[in-house]
Amino acid sequence: MRRERQSSSAPKSSSSGKGSGKGPGSGGPSGLRLWLRRLFRWGLALALVGVVAVAVAVGIAAQRIPSFEELKKSPAGQTIRVHAADGTVFLSLGPNYGRWLTLRETPQVMQDAMVAVEDRRFRYHPGVDPVGMTRAAVFAVEHYGTGRRMQGASTITQQLARNIFLSNSYTWSRKLREMILSLALEWKFSKDEILELYLNKVYFGGGSYGIDAASRRFFGHSATQMSLSEAAVVAGLVKAPSRYSPTADAQAALGRSGVVLETMVDAGFITQAQADGAKPADVQLAQETGQNSARYFTDWALPQLDMLIDEGTEALDVYTTLDLGMQRAATAAIQADTPKGVQGALVSLDRDGAVRAMVGGTDYVASNYNRATQAMRQPGSAWKLFVYMAALEAGYKVDDQVVDEPVTINGWSPKNSSGRFAGPMSLRTAFAYSVNTIAAKLGNEIGFSSVANMARRFGITTPINTHPSMVLGSAEVRVIDMTAAFAAVSRKGVSVQPYGITKVTTADGRLLYQKPAERGQVLVDNWVAAGITDLLQTAVATGTGRAAQIGRPVAGKTGTTSSNKDGWFLGFSSGLTTGVWMGRDDAKAVGGLQGGRAPAKAFADYMRIAVARRPVEPFDTEVKLPEWQLEGDDEAYFGAPEENGGMVDENGMPIELPAAPDTAQGDVAPPPPADGPVLNQQWIEEQTGRRPPADNGAAAPKAAPQQLRTPAPAPPKAPPPVLKAPPARAPANGEGN
Template structure:
């Protein structure tokens, strides 16, 4: 039996040796072929096709940003500071001088660690020597698979046969990517420290050496603390593997390394950061140099940035989005200063919208049959233990729906939610492009669910367009450097969200908010519609509105969601809107709104968004109103602009023209608007049955109960 086992073992060993010999022979042939195909060292030195160049252009063809590889001066091996050479070897490949291009010890160690962690043999794929990185960066793609890894090893072995260790390290340090568009240590040193690599200190060398592993995560300009922390890891490696003494390492304090702030940052970078990722869905991946033409208007962008910086309170942040009638984004500001903070508050940040969310509450009411002139009751109401309160702590009794909207009366919004269904309102918000989840507890009608400024602005733009969706877009076309068209924008098919008469009545309410409600500071002297929003403890201030086909949304607040003293939607955000829009639409024709109802006689709103915290009430042009704001006979302060008179309103609202019934409003049975419809009668359907484009809102399940201590945000 033992003899039989010995024969089997002998055969296995014989065939194993034969297969191993064949494997070695095949590897030798592969390395020889790769060796023969390698370019000369001089050719590798002059090669610059290691990245794609992208030029992003505004709508006037001017270049907003040019992105692509930046190559510094080529440094010969002797010119590269020794601290740079040793720090890179210590952290990336400490056995660089002893292995043949592939590190068997490193591979075995990686496999062992992976096996202990239960990850199989895949850990070996994460082990790359400096020579392998040169092979991958110059000759291969970054795909992660075993075939690419095998080719990488073959090329690395060939490189070691053709070039010396010093040449390989020289090639590596002059061509590896360090982030920020910088290829090579000279470009990196100039980018991050403002001087050539030949002047590099030990501390600076450790920061650059630490970037190779993850240039984005450890970028000195984006996250200086992460870069300094990584430099400490490099110093420890240099000491551990004998490249540096402990005394020398102790003399370096990463916290004292001076990192140069990037120059040339501007507000347009927020727009570029939002637009460029869209290329992944618009064109196939290409390494060609391309020009990306966008919708951004440079003048509007500058005016938007100026408006935010001029009006955002103190240390608070601000954001602005302007969308044209076809969805083209003309301006996008994600913060006060891109250099200081790349966080995009226009497209990424989610904040409570306050009363600006009431757009969806009243759209639901109008779609279900209410009219701007319908009478509703402002009275105390309790819903599942929640009792909303009005900011003025009073109840007005019977008011029109229009007055309730302009005064932003919370009790009326709560009653609409109770009778129409909180889920129905959430569905309306989703219908208009609010992509985030909307909670359906009762206080949601006051804007307690977090949303994005871009989404809210898109929703208001759809109302401006008559109830038709307005998907925002940034890229108009993409062209190669040779002029080959890769992409051209085509308008999205129109999608009707609500009936035209619903959008018309909503515009009526929104115009009231600017003419005589909380948004008076946003009046730009031509027909303007919009709504303010202020959240609890003045944490967020919003104003979103439209005029002459341009819709603009403004948000202000602190990134940490802390209160901002005196911040209200009707103050700083409305003024920023006014400053921006007065310039942005100056050369556009004045467009009257096609609305079906007149404004009420009352003109002022005693509301906390207009005059809480000691802020003065404003007339339609933003002038402070002294004395009793509700007294029409009160004298105007010296130099103040007189209130808008009836003659001007007649011209703007076309009240002096015969109305007819241009919107063909479907007839509705008259009833108490906020009285629940008696069962089992169905809810009124605002859509004419012969209109297949209209959206029907189906009744939803009753909303869940809410605790009595539920937060009650102020508008």
């Protein structure tokens, strides 16, 4: 019966194979099995090809990976060590590395904490953890479309590969490269070598790379002395260094360290009793030094590296002009003397422009805005430095008499802070007591453009207007620029360019930059610099800047703006120039804030310390005037009279002079002789180009400003020589500048 069934069924099978559509390839059970077998073979072949490709990629990567010793030396980013003027390293920027610790030197609790929380199966996988990958894949599927990142897949080896060779971008291509490199690292190095590299290179926040740097940063001691509680805190930082930093969020760090301890118990590294005995809350953190005021200086100086050296990644040593003792004194003076609720700034320059101290605010941690180099504020009467220098250059002398009286210029009527007018006084007194009306009259006479030109010469780069009120400091300036201008006066009229970097080398001492010597440019004649120094010294000795006295010669100027919004004092002594500014960031009025009070006091408190070891230097205020200012009459243009009353030219030759008219007898001045001119003011101005020659070359003008004294004529000895013309005096109205 079995045969019959078989024989009878055979034709059916045959016929069905022909026409029923249930044979191979028809999609029936046997066809499905065939396709599954084919897919399996293709998948196996592709997997084999993939394994070969991965093996080749891993082999190539392993060959390119540097040796263990080379990886120990390579930093994870550029480091910059900043040196003070005495060579002391006062700031390290970029990655911060402690001492390299071998695995034998690293406490076992630190090793166990890191392995437990970051990669529990570290000792058993080949660099990539299939269990972790599966967990990450499930997470990715469950949270598809939510934008959340894949979590929990990276092993310690993968993190090491990412830290050394790759970026932190979340892309599939980067993840694939990370896996290849991880397998290569496991192929090339032992587990202990990988763990040692990881512990010394992983980032723990606060700029610290490696457990030793982290331990010193947070606990103040080497990682070799690390306790279980400290290890739990440090191991918890790797997941999110900024979020779990004990200095940023103590509660978050404490909670994370508890998770680490629980994980260590679960992994079997410690007992529950040991975990209970650990007290992360009792961990003593290192005293937080904070960002001191020297960061104002480095924030200003270090960006200049881009212009001084070529871009690079190697470690740098930057040598600066900062004097740490002066910086401490400057910080103390600003913090002690600046009124409550007010900001202060200070810049101190040596005679060549080297920045010895810079304070940009009362607290860098609270506000890193550098008011010494970035803020633009009105200088008030400190601007009169340029007004009086322009006046001296135009021919005024420090003892010239001027009148303090009401004045109106183009509808503007300045007032003195005293509310009174003192009448006649010397230029020196007017400057010492910062008389506004005198400054306004000087600016109007010499020309406001002349004042602006003087400020530009002395390094003021901010916009300057030429409105009459500009003489009282209505233009906004920077503290560092004003300080440099006063430093140029201290340097006897030679320009000063502030600088902070003297030398840059690589970590191994290779010189990349050396500041060249700079002689500076002459901005004004030395007699102008001597004259303004005389005025500045008087302002401190007897005028508005008396609070800036320090027991040795000081020259300086106060500045106070309307409604006491800004207070300034700028001055110099013993080759050191310092500018101090105080005011509110919102430019609101501050009651009692005047340049001669808090700013001058801060200047004095700082300078007493800053110049203590410098020799006392008297100021050179001896004014050696040019010829055209030496005498009150115009004989100085032609040389000194001889003993017999005659005059000589520049070569000592006698000059024949006509007899003076006898005005008492009604004589009229004769016309100029054919062989020489009449020595009067008109002729002098014509010869020196101050006025065009008269068409007919006739006699003196109707109202000559001044007639030369003419002594009795001497016998003629030679034809009239070409007379020496005096230097041209600057135009009083500022034209031509």
